[in-house]
Amino acid sequence: xxxxxxxxxxxxxxxxxxxxxxxxxxxxxxxxxxxxxxxxxxxxxxxxxxxxxxxxxxxxxxxxxxxxxxxxxxxxxxxxxxxxxxxxxxxxxxxxxxxxxxxxxxxxxxxxxxxxxxxxxxxxxxxxxxxxxxxxxxxxxxxxxxxxxxxxxxxxxxxxxxxxxxxxxxxxxxxxxxxxxxxxxxxxxxxxxxxxxxxxxxxxxxxxxxxxxxxxxxxxxxxxxxxxxxxxxxxxxxxxxxxxxxxxxxxxxxxxxxxxxxxxxxxxxxxxxxxxxxxxxxxxxxxxxxxxxxxxxxxxxxxxxxxxxxxxxxxxxxxxxxxxxxxxxxxxxxxxxxxxxxxxxxxxxxxxxxxxxxxxxxxxxxxxxxxxxxxxxxxxxxxxxxxxxxxxxxxxxxxxxxxxxxxxxxxxxxxxxxxxxxxxxxxxxxxxxxxxxxxxxxxxxxxxxxxxxxxxxxxxxxxxxxxxxxxxxxxxxxxxxxxxxxxxxxxxxxxxxxxxxxxxxxxxxxxxxxxxxxxxxxxxxxxxxxxxxxxxxxxxxxxxxxxxxxxxxxxxxxxxxxxxxxxxxxxxxxxxxxxxxxxxxxxxxxxxxxxxxxxxxxxxxxxxxxxxxxxxxxxxxxxxxxxxxxxxxxxxxxxxxxxxxxxxxxxxxxxxxxxxxxxxxxxxxxxxxxxxxxxxxxxxxxxxxxxxxxxxxxxxxxxxxxxxxxxxxxxxxxxxxxxxxxxxxxxxxxxxxxxxxxxxxxxxxxxxxxxxxxxxxxxxxxxxxxxxxxxxxxxxxxxxxxxxxxxxxxxxxxxxxxxxxxxxxxxxxxxxxxxxxxxxxxxxxxxx
Numbered sequence: 001x002x003x004x005x006x007x008x009x010x011x012x013x014x015x016x017x018x019x020x021x022x023x024x025x026x027x028x029x030x031x032x033x034x035x036x037x038x039x040x041x042x043x044x045x046x047x048x049x050x051x052x053x054x055x056x057x058x059x060x061x062x063x064x065x066x067x068x069x070x071x072x073x074x075x076x077x078x079x080x081x082x083x084x085x086x087x088x089x090x091x092x093x094x095x096x097x098x099x100x101x102x103x104x105x106x107x108x109x110x111x112x113x114x115x116x117x118x119x120x121x122x123x124x125x126x127x128x129x130x131x132x133x134x135x136x137x138x139x140x141x142x143x144x145x146x147x148x149x150x151x152x153x154x155x156x157x158x159x160x161x162x163x164x165x166x167x168x169x170x171x172x173x174x175x176x177x178x179x180x181x182x183x184x185x186x187x188x189x190x191x192x193x194x195x196x197x198x199x200x201x202x203x204x205x206x207x208x209x210x211x212x213x214x215x216x217x218x219x220x221x222x223x224x225x226x227x228x229x230x231x232x233x234x235x236x237x238x239x240x241x242x243x244x245x246x247x248x249x250x251x252x253x254x255x256x257x258x259x260x261x262x263x264x265x266x267x268x269x270x271x272x273x274x275x276x277x278x279x280x281x282x283x284x285x286x287x288x289x290x291x292x293x294x295x296x297x298x299x300x301x302x303x304x305x306x307x308x309x310x311x312x313x314x315x316x317x318x319x320x321x322x323x324x325x326x327x328x329x330x331x332x333x334x335x336x337x338x339x340x341x342x343x344x345x346x347x348x349x350x351x352x353x354x355x356x357x358x359x360x361x362x363x364x365x366x367x368x369x370x371x372x373x374x375x376x377x378x379x380x381x382x383x384x385x386x387x388x389x390x391x392x393x394x395x396x397x398x399x400x401x402x403x404x405x406x407x408x409x410x411x412x413x414x415x416x417x418x419x420x421x422x423x424x425x426x427x428x429x430x431x432x433x434x435x436x437x438x439x440x441x442x443x444x445x446x447x448x449x450x451x452x453x454x455x456x457x458x459x460x461x462x463x464x465x466x467x468x469x470x471x472x473x474x475x476x477x478x479x480x481x482x483x484x485x486x487x488x489x490x491x492x493x494x495x496x497x498x499x500x501x502x503x504x505x506x507x508x509x510x511x512x513x514x515x516x517x518x519x520x521x522x523x524x525x526x527x528x529x530x531x532x533x534x535x536x537x538x539x540x541x542x543x544x545x546x547x548x549x550x551x552x553x554x555x556x557x558x559x560x561x562x563x564x565x566x567x568x569x570x571x572x573x574x575x576x577x578x579x580x581x582x583x584x585x586x587x588x589x590x591x592x593x594x595x596x597x598x599x600x601x602x603x604x605x606x607x608x609x610x611x612x613x614x615x616x617x618x619x620x621x622x623x624x625x626x627x628x629x630x631x632x633x634x635x636x637x638x639x640x641x642x643x644x645x646x647x648x649x650x651x652x653x654x655x656x657x658x659x660x661x662x663x664x665x666x667x668x669x670x671x672x673x674x675x676x677x678x679x680x681x682x683x684x685x686x687x688x689x690x691x692x693x694x695x696x697x698x699x700x701x702x703x704x705x706x707x708x709x710x711x712x713x714x715x716x717x718x719x720x721x722x723x724x725x726x727x728x729x730x731x732x733x734x735x736x737x738x739x740x741x742x743x744x745x746x747x748x749x750x751x752x753x754x755x756x757x758x759x760x761x762x763x764x765x766x767x768x769x770x771x772x773x774x775x776x777x778x779x780x781x782x783x784x785x786x787x788x789x790x791x792x793x794x795x796x797x798x799x800x801x802x803x804x805x806x807x808x809x810x811x812x813x814x815x816x817x818x819x820x821x822x823x824x825x826x827x828x829x830x831x832x
Contacts, residue, residue, distance in 0.1 A: 004636035006600025010739040014112055022753070023074065023117045027526045031071040035527050036062045037506055039535030039543070040077045040124070044084060045103035047110045049575040049582065049608070049620060050536070052592045056605045057572060057614050057689070058534050059116045063735035064683050066117075067759040073527050074117055075509040077124030078104050081132070082498045083161050083178075086431040089463045096431045097459070100127055110592060114601045115738045117755070122512045126501035127431070131508065133454035134518040135500055136436040138550075140447050141557065143437075147193040150437075150445070154263060154330070155424060156291055157185040163428045164189060169542065173294040176542075182291040190435060190494065191422040194549050198223055198418045200563075201548055210568030212615070218540040224419020229403040231338070232411045233258065233311040236319060238269050242311055245333040245417055248343065249406075250398040253387040254361035256351065257339040258311045258322045259304055262287045263330035270307035270322060280305045280324065287326045295326050302327050302350050314411040315402070316388065321356075331421055341377065342369075348377040361386045362395045423546065425497040430461050430470035432495030440482035440489040449483050455491070469493045502543050503550040506530055506565060518559075525561050533566040540571070570687060573617035575608070582620075590620050602737035603629040609689040609736060632740055635700060635733065639726060639744045642707070645719045646748040665718055668706045670769070672725045673762040675699040679732045680759070689736070696733050703729070723748075728760055776801045777828040778810040794821035801827045 017023070027033075038058040041051060062074040078100075085096040092099075104125065111118070124131060142148035156165040160180040164187065169176045194201075202223045205216045228247035235242050242258070260267060262284040271280050283305055287295065294300055304323035311320050320339075327346075328337050341351035341358045351358055360369045362382040369378055370385060384393045390401055406412025426435070434455045436448035448455055458477045461470050471477055471493040482489040504518070510527040511519040535543075544566070551565040574581065577588040595604035607628040612618040675695045682692035703725055707715065715722065726748070734741035734754045745754035769790060774797060776784040784806035788797065798819055801807055814831035821827050 001637070001640045004633045004740070006602060006632075006739065007597075009743045010113070010115065010596075010601055013739045013742045014115060016742075017117075017753075018112070022755070023119050024121050025071065025073050025119045027523060028071050029526065032069070033073065033527060034065045034070040034532075035073045035530045036065065036532050037073075037075065037509070037530045037534070039533070039539065040079050040502070040505060041107065042082060042084065043078045043080055043100055043103040043107055045106050047107055047592045049590060049592065050572075052114065052595075052604060053575055053608045053614075053618065054534055054536075054572050055111065055114060055116055056608055057570065057687075058532075059114075059605075059738075060609065060683065060689060060735040061532060061687075062117055063738065063755055064759070066755065067731070067735070067757060068684075069758070073122075073509070074119060075122040075124070075512075076111065076116070076118040076120070077122075077505060077509065078107075078126065079498065079502050079505070080104070080125050080127035081432045081495075081501055083163070083429060083431070085127075086429055086463060089431075095459070096463075097127065113596050114592065114605065117738070122509050124505055124508050124512055126498075126505065129454045129456060130515075131505075132433040132501070134508070135433040135496060136448070136453050136455060137450065137518065138504065139433075139496065139500070140436055140450070142192055142553070143447055145557075147196060147553070148190060149193070150188060150190050152186055152188050153191075153424075154184050154186050154288065155189055156182045158182055161429075164424060164426060170291055173291045173297070183289045184291060187426075189424050189426040190492075191424050192549075194423045194546075195418060195420055197549050197552055198225070198420050200552055201420075201545065204548075204552075204564060207564055208566075208569070211566075212569060212571055215537070215540045215544065215569060215571060219545055222420060222541045222545065226417050226419075228415060228417070229399070229406075230334070230413050230415045231406060232314055233338075234314070235266065235270070235322070236310040236312055238266070238309070240266055240269070242266065242322075242336055243334045244336045244338045245415060246338060248340065248399070249402045249412070250384065250390075250395045251340040251343045251361055252313065252315055252338075252402055253390070254340045254342050254359045255313060255318075255320055255338045256341060256357040256359055257320050257354075259325040259328050259337045259339060259350075260307070260322060261328040261330040261335040262324055262326070264324075264328075264335040266309075267307065267324055270309040271324070274306075274308040276305065280307070283326075284324065290326070292329055292331065296329065300327070302346070302353070304350065304354060314406055314409070323354075325350075332419060333417055342374060343377055343379055345377040345379065348374070359386060423497075423549075425500055426494040427497055428469040429495055430457070430463060432498060433500065434471070435492040435494050435496060437492040438480060438482060438489045439492070440485060440487060442487055443482055443484045443489075446482055446484055446489070452483070471495070499542060499546050503546040504554070506533075506547070507554075507560070521559060521561075524559075528560060529562050529564060530566045532568045532570065534570045534572060537571040544569070570614060572614050573612065575618050575620055577620040579619060590622075595625065599625060599629045600632075600739070602632055602740050606632065606693060606736050610693045611690065613690055614687055631697060631700070632737060634704075635729065636740065636744070638700060638703060639730075639747065642715075642722060642726065643747065645716075645723050645726075664706055664709065665721055668702060668725060669721060670766055671699055671702040672728050673766045676728060676732060676760050676762040677767065680762075683735070693736060696729065696736075699725070699729060730754060731757055731760055772824040774800075774824065775826050776804060776807050777826065778807065779830055780828065783807045783810050790824050792823065794819075794823065797821050797823070797827050798829075801829065 038054050062072050066072045080100050085100050088099050089096045156170050158175040160178045170182050229249040233242040304325040307322050309322040339347045341347040342360045363385045364382050381395045384390045384398050390398050436455045438446045458474050478490050511523040547565050554560045555563050582589045607625045678695035679692040682688040730741045730744050741754050772790045784804045786800050818830040
């Protein structure tokens with residue numbers, strides 16, 4: 001008997017699928033569409049097991065849905081701009097474009113070796129001019145609509161990457177990519193006004209019913225909508241107004257100090273002439289170099305210096321000291337915070353450290369907080385005290401009453417603020433999309449005309465890693481003419497954040513070769529939204545939030561009809577080995593190449609989907625992979641041993657799966673239909689690929705069991721049923737193990753491809769059983785089993801239990817205290 005040889009058959013079928021253009025997809029208005037998309041990778045040159053997992057998940061779904069009759073779009077491309085290519089160029093003296101193209105070719109070869117059913121005709125590579133031209137076009141659309149602007153601002157600076165980072169790219173005070181500690185600098189930078197869409201981004205989270213709740217919560221927290229009031233104090237020494245934002249205006253009369261951010265514009269006035277002015281300036285410079293994450297971390301000590309100034313309370317004119325502190329940010333609220341130590345624990349600890357007064361203005365309904373010193377802040381609702389005319393009001397009512405009082409006197413207003421900041425897209429690196437702006441001394445900032453796009457990245461740049469902005473050193477790139485007046489001018493030398501590229505690539509897949517526009521609306525309106533998006537949880541805020549922003553902007557410009565890009569989202573878990581993340585230093589790295597070489601792609605796909613549900617972390621097991629390999633060899637032998645049943649010139653097909661059978665044949669038929677039901681529901685409804693594979697394994701076991709108990713004469717007589725069951729196995733296994741199933745399909749004599757077959761349906765009537773096995777327990781211990789009609793009553797079950805020879809000895813001479821029956825499953829008799 002011929003042995004299963006994955007290394008021979010897998011490349012052969014991959015070549016066959018490619019030669020026959022199997023997965024090319026066209027828009028068909030008469031066919032229901034389904035858009036399956038895995039997040040496209042950065043072309044690092046090597047696939048890791050995380051890639052293999054996410055691609056296998058998407059491929060199973062795509063293959064299954066095609067067999068279910070959907071017109072499936074399943075594309076792939078490359079998020080090809082970014083720092084790794086530039087750093088490789090610096091380290092190895094390589095050209096970033098050549099390095100990237102080489103890596104793409106290597107990774108594409110690996111993807112093909114996994115048997116992934118991508119429509120490569122739709123391949124998108126973001127570092128190619130035909131793509132980044134439309135990045136520039138979209139930037140100018142934002143610019144002309146007033147949503148792209150440049151300003152000097154404190155930014156997050158990564159010293160290793162030599163570039164700025166958006167707030168979302170700073171994780172625990174470190175660069176999201178390289179892990180270096182992030183500092184603060186002031187630079188002229190380009191921003192996109194994502195804050196204009198904050199309300200819609202927040203409100204429309206409720207539309208995302210197919211998203212994991214934790215991802216929606218992460219976005220909600222990042223947007224950070226706070227509803228409160230702006231309160232206007234007056235600086236005693238200068239007369240300047242000092243506005244603070246608070247969600248607790250009811251505590252206004254409990255303010256005992258104010259704290260300003262080091263960047264606040266009033267700081268210079270306030271500290272001038274202060275005896276500790278130089279010390280304060282040194283402190284301010286030190287704090288301004290720290291990242292916002294570090295400054296606001298719970299572990300960071302809260303430090304303040306008295307500026308010498310005082311703020312006047314807008315209600316009673318009370319003077320309170322103004323300090324400058326490290327924990328207040330200019331980028332959130334107004335850059336000024338009122339200190340209410342009696343009703344905010346952070347303020348309480350700060351006031352205790354600096355010996356500042358603590359005044360209760362919201363009393364507890366359960367105890368009088370004014371009777372003695374507080375041991376901690378009281379932050380719950382209560383009733384007003386020490387608040388003049390507002391005394392006695394419930395604190396929730398006082399929020400509105402005090403704000404209204406201030407509004408009447410021009411000292412306050414209701415306000416909604418957000419934690420979300422505008423998206424900083426400038427990067428001081430070479431390998432990115434050039435920003436299409438020209439600076440002219442006569443005309444100012446001028447947009448590059450559309451007919452002059454793309455602004456091409458120059459080749460031959462000397463990348464040393466020491467120059468802050470590589471393009472600025474390229475005279476041929478920098479020097480140009482103003483498109484308005486024709487005089488000498490200079491180009492913008494910053495490039496765009498690579499997240500700009502990934503914020504709309506899924507739309508380009510719908511129409512990847514369009515030359516006169518980013519995409520055709522008719523194509524996008526047919527394919528979008530993405531029905532199932534698959535990728536890592538690490539993109540919950542960055543990529544997913546930006547993509548939602550772009551889609552809403554495109555909708556507003558009449559470019560698309562949708563307002564949300566991704567209908568359903570699956571955030572797959574990590575792949576570990578020996579309980580730890582794979583890394584070379586730990587010596588626990590397993591690569592897709594190794595698995596393919598040792599077992600074949602089908603085994604790797606099968607195990608990585610069988611080992612755990614897709615949203616859970618997975619611990620790679622060599623024994624588990626070996627087990628899946630043995631299973632595929634078992635499937636191979638099952639077909640090889642029964643290939644003679646398919647030797648007729650006219651192959652047996654399974655159009656009629658309801659042939660009259662009885663006994664063992666009926667059980668086999670029932671097992672086949674049960675597997676179809678289980679696998680269909682697990683893929684389509686729950687993404688429980690592991691239990692779907694388990695159901696296929698059970699059907700294979702049931703088929704072996706039947707054949708082992710069946711005489712050769714009966715095997716030939718029941719040839720039609722056996723062939724139908726084998727056909728079912730090869731079809732429902734095909735999305736998981738596409739190569740071996742294609743091979744077996746053709747060896748059975750069937751025409752066409754197994755992947756173009758209609759997915760089998762099950763007959764609910766065949767799943768019904770007439771008899772059931774019922775477990776008999778005595779005092780909770782299993783003493784026997786009986787086969788009874790499924791509709792047997794409790795009394796009938798007890799009667800049969802008492803008759804059972806194995807059970808009877810445990811009942812004789814005993815008093816029956818209680819009997820519990822679960823029809824069709826269990827009888828438990830309690831005796832003494």
